[in-house]
Amino acid sequence: MAATEPPRRPTQRDIARRAGVSTATVSYVLSGRRGGAKPPPQETRERVMRAVAEIGYQIDHSARSLRRRRTDLVGLMYPAPSSPWSDRLAEQMQAAAAERGLAVVALPVSESTPSDALLRVLRERYVDGAILLPDCPLGGAELSALARQGLSLVVFDDELRPDGFDVVRQDRARSCRAAVERLVALGHRRIGYLAHPGESEWAPARSVKLHGYRRVLGEHGIGVDPDLVRPVADSRPDAYAAVRELLGRPDPPTALLSATDRAAIDAIWAARDLGAAVPEELAVIGIGNIPEGLVISPALTTVGAPVLDFSREVARLFARLESASPLPDAVLAAPWELIVRESG
Amino acid sequence: MAATEPPRRPTQRDIARRAGVSTATVSYVLSGRRGGAKPPPQETRERVMRAVAEIGYQIDHSARSLRRRRTDLVGLMYPAPSSPWSDRLAEQMQAAAAERGLAVVALPVSESTPSDALLRVLRERYVDGAILLPDCPLGGAELSALARQGLSLVVFDDELRPDGFDVVRQDRARSCRAAVERLVALGHRRIGYLAHPGESEWAPARSVKLHGYRRVLGEHGIGVDPDLVRPVADSRPDAYAAVRELLGRPDPPTALLSATDRAAIDAIWAARDLGAAVPEELAVIGIGNIPEGLVISPALTTVGAPVLDFSREVARLFARLESASPLPDAVLAAPWELIVRESG
DNA sequence: CTGAAAGCGCTTACAG
DNA sequence: CTGAAAGCGCTTACAG
Numbered sequence: 001m002a003a004t005e006p007p008r009r010p011t012q013r014d015i016a017r018r019a020g021v022s023t024a025t026v027s028y029v030l031s032g033r034r035g036g037a038k039p040p041p042q043e044t045r046e047r048v049m050r051a052v053a054e055i056g057y058q059i060d061h062s063a064r065s066l067r068r069r070r071t072d073l074v075g076l077m078y079p080a081p082s083s084p085w086s087d088r089l090a091e092q093m094q095a096a097a098a099e100r101g102l103a104v105v106a107l108p109v110s111e112s113t114p115s116d117a118l119l120r121v122l123r124e125r126y127v128d129g130a131i132l133l134p135d136c137p138l139g140g141a142e143l144s145a146l147a148r149q150g151l152s153l154v155v156f157d158d159e160l161r162p163d164g165f166d167v168v169r170q171d172r173a174r175s176c177r178a179a180v181e182r183l184v185a186l187g188h189r190r191i192g193y194l195a196h197p198g199e200s201e202w203a204p205a206r207s208v209k210l211h212g213y214r215r216v217l218g219e220h221g222i223g224v225d226p227d228l229v230r231p232v233a234d235s236r237p238d239a240y241a242a243v244r245e246l247l248g249r250p251d252p253p254t255a256l257l258s259a260t261d262r263a264a265i266d267a268i269w270a271a272r273d274l275g276a277a278v279p280e281e282l283a284v285i286g287i288g289n290i291p292e293g294l295v296i297s298p299a300l301t302t303v304g305a306p307v308l309d310f311s312r313e314v315a316r317l318f319a320r321l322e323s324a325s326p327l328p329d330a331v332l333a334a335p336w337e338l339i340v341r342e343s344g
Numbered sequence: 345m346a347a348t349e350p351p352r353r354p355t356q357r358d359i360a361r362r363a364g365v366s367t368a369t370v371s372y373v374l375s376g377r378r379g380g381a382k383p384p385p386q387e388t389r390e391r392v393m394r395a396v397a398e399i400g401y402q403i404d405h406s407a408r409s410l411r412r413r414r415t416d417l418v419g420l421m422y423p424a425p426s427s428p429w430s431d432r433l434a435e436q437m438q439a440a441a442a443e444r445g446l447a448v449v450a451l452p453v454s455e456s457t458p459s460d461a462l463l464r465v466l467r468e469r470y471v472d473g474a475i476l477l478p479d480c481p482l483g484g485a486e487l488s489a490l491a492r493q494g495l496s497l498v499v500f501d502d503e504l505r506p507d508g509f510d511v512v513r514q515d516r517a518r519s520c521r522a523a524v525e526r527l528v529a530l531g532h533r534r535i536g537y538l539a540h541p542g543e544s545e546w547a548p549a550r551s552v553k554l555h556g557y558r559r560v561l562g563e564h565g566i567g568v569d570p571d572l573v574r575p576v577a578d579s580r581p582d583a584y585a586a587v588r589e590l591l592g593r594p595d596p597p598t599a600l601l602s603a604t605d606r607a608a609i610d611a612i613w614a615a616r617d618l619g620a621a622v623p624e625e626l627a628v629i630g631i632g633n634i635p636e637g638l639v640i641s642p643a644l645t646t647v648g649a650p651v652l653d654f655s656r657e658v659a660r661l662f663a664r665l666e667s668a669s670p671l672p673d674a675v676l677a678a679p680w681e682l683i684v685r686e687s688g
Numbered sequence: 689c690t691g692a693a694a695g696c697g698c699t700t701a702c703a704g
Numbered sequence: 705c706t707g708a709a710a711g712c713g714c715t716t717a718c719a720g
Contacts, residue, residue, distance in 0.1 A: 008493075008494075009469070009493045009494070009697095011696095011697055011698085012697070012698065013697085021706080021707085022706065022707040022708075023697090023698080023699090023707085024699080024700080024706070024707055024708080024709095025705095025706065025707075027698070027699055027700080028699090028700090028706095031699080034700085038705085040705075040706080041705075044705085044706090056489060058467045058468050058469075058493075059468050059697090059698080060410070060468065060469055060696090060697055060698070061406075061409075061464075061468040061469050061470045062405075062406050062407075062409035062410040062415065062469065062696085062697080062698090063406075063410050063696070063697035063698040063699090063712090064468075064697080064698055064699080065406035065698090065712095066404070066406040066407050066410050066696090066697080066698075066711095066712050066713065066714085067697080067698045067699045067700085067711080067712050068698085068699070068712085069712070071406065072461075073465075073470065075449075080431060080434065080435060081426075081428070081431040082425075082426035082430075082431055084425070086426075087424060087425040087426055087452070090424065090452050090454075091424060091452075091454045091456065091457070094452075094454055094457050094459055094462070095454075095456070095457045097459070097461060098457050098459040098460070098461055101461060102461055103459065103461035103462055103464060103465050103470075104459075104461075104462075105419075105449035105450065105451060105465070106449065106450035106451070106452055107449060107450070108431070108434050108435075108438075108450055110434075110435045110438055110439075112435065112439070113435070113438050113439045113442050115438055115441070115442040115447065115448075116442070117416075117441060117442055117445060117446055117447035117448075118438070118447055118448075120405075120447060121417075121447050121449070123402045124402050124403050124404065124405040124408075125353070125402075125404055125405050125406065126405045126417065126447075145400060149352075149353045149402075150352075150353070237635070237638050237639050239639075240639045262636075266639055269639060269640060269641070272616075273641050291581070292606075294581050295581050295583075295584045295610055295613060296613060297613070297617050353713095355712095355713055355714085356713070356714065357713080365690080365691085366690065366691040366692075367691085367713090367714080367715090368690070368691055368692080368693095368715080368716080369689095369690065369691075371714070371715055371716080372690095372715090372716090375715080378716085382689085384689075384690080385689075388689085388690090403713090403714080404712090404713055404714070406712085406713080406714090407696090407712070407713035407714040407715090408713080408714055408715080409696095409714090410695095410696050410697065410698085410712090410713080410714075411695080411696050411713080411714045411715045411716085412696085412714085412715070413696070
């Protein structure tokens, strides 16, 4: 048996030997293309393909990439956990990539382990290009440097200036403020906030939600009651418990803004279970606009992208990837909106 | 300006030239290791590192991989959409990988575009190893072939025999049947099933849920009413609408098994909104055991892994990866369980 | 202590 | 129509 045989992947030399041709011919047959010249004749192709099948040859990605100066891989980087948005984008990228024979890898960056290894995937050219969802740990200078080295990049960010890479603007801060404005306009004065865990320590550019909450309250002369700001994990019993607790206070909030739709949904459950009518006794507005917000009753008022579609952004990445000369920088507008439904 | 300058990544030759050393020395300095010999002296190291910083050099992944015969990349393949389970596994893999200086890429395979390009990531050695969650589109023969070529593989599958790769057994079929058994034992005769879209066309090995549902009903002499089997998309208004419709029938189901916890949760919402008491008037059991099942009230009875932890599986992948000689095949038991809470 | 050289597995202009 | 050869950017045994 071959049990202890050292694993060696067959190479094009093995194919060439077996088919009685040169490695050049093997390569021509496998790639199907060949400069300007005609492809090898049918007979030769068959001999090569037979050898490939018999040996079970698979091309070596590293060698091909080194030689061709491209990896045929694109990445999607996003802060973990995944969401319907990152899932959808991955799916759309994959469809577009498949048409071109490229593969897509997802690069979830965990809050807990902001792995340097993950950034190396971009820096060391594991991929030819990438789409970066908001709040990935890369600064403008670094992105420019990557772009200058030929990496194709489409970056979701509301502040960065494009510089060799494209930027997608969502105006998240504006629409988060609109949500708080709405609650204030509805007459609410005690407005709670379900924060991302650790959000209060984030850089300002990242904590647009908390920042907008504070700012709008301030503008209306409403002080921020720190007791009404609760960090809760995404989609966990935390939010439910926090809302139970908030509603049990002597001076409970009458409205809640939540950094995530999932926590907002948990909040609605909690309110319903406690017999607090939503939105009459507790108005709830989420952030993110995930599809589940449509299912709960009352339907979730939220802030987010109006449609679950990234065709433009995906098209832009591939346009950059395929363009012979560097494309001019683009700014794509994909603004978030306040989506008023029933809960607030 | 360098706007039209063709992007060229600097190489170790550029560093060598600038630092006045050979490329061998650059490589030694950068890698920090050097066969048995001592590393270059401090002064040389500094010169090299200075040149690296000034030029903004980043190593080329393809070239390094080709030479070292390893990519320092591991993959996590799973059927899209992502779930708390795939997220958690990605996070645990990433933590373990980061300790070793490796990166993790996620490989979500979409039902709609079962991309050949994605399989190439495994076949063509983009990665050194991978963990495959259940229902990835790779057969036993193919997995064995990949393993024989030296790919390290840990595969979640209830049927496959390990063969150069390790297998994690969850016994999903058994525990799905246990869920139906429970409903029958509770006296239910009209038991509906919220299926994965397209599940009835899946291969038997993949449709363990539907199959278990049918089989147990058959064993108890309960005919399967096709009207009670509804395909619904994961986490979408579908499930909510389907349950509304089912409960409006003249002969509504008194119990529901759902292929996903999310749809089960939607079902509970729908029942509550219609004033049907859960579990008294409609018992609901989900499959998957996602954390959200704990939040809804009544808490979701479900089937799934009892704890959100993949340390053993992750450790096993890295053991394979790091072992000089091929490890003997392992079968890890990580059985799903019926987790009885309140909803059914 | 350092560098010249070979070679990883491909691709591709080029010569025959 | 086909093959010999150079070279992509690294690493590493080896010679000096």
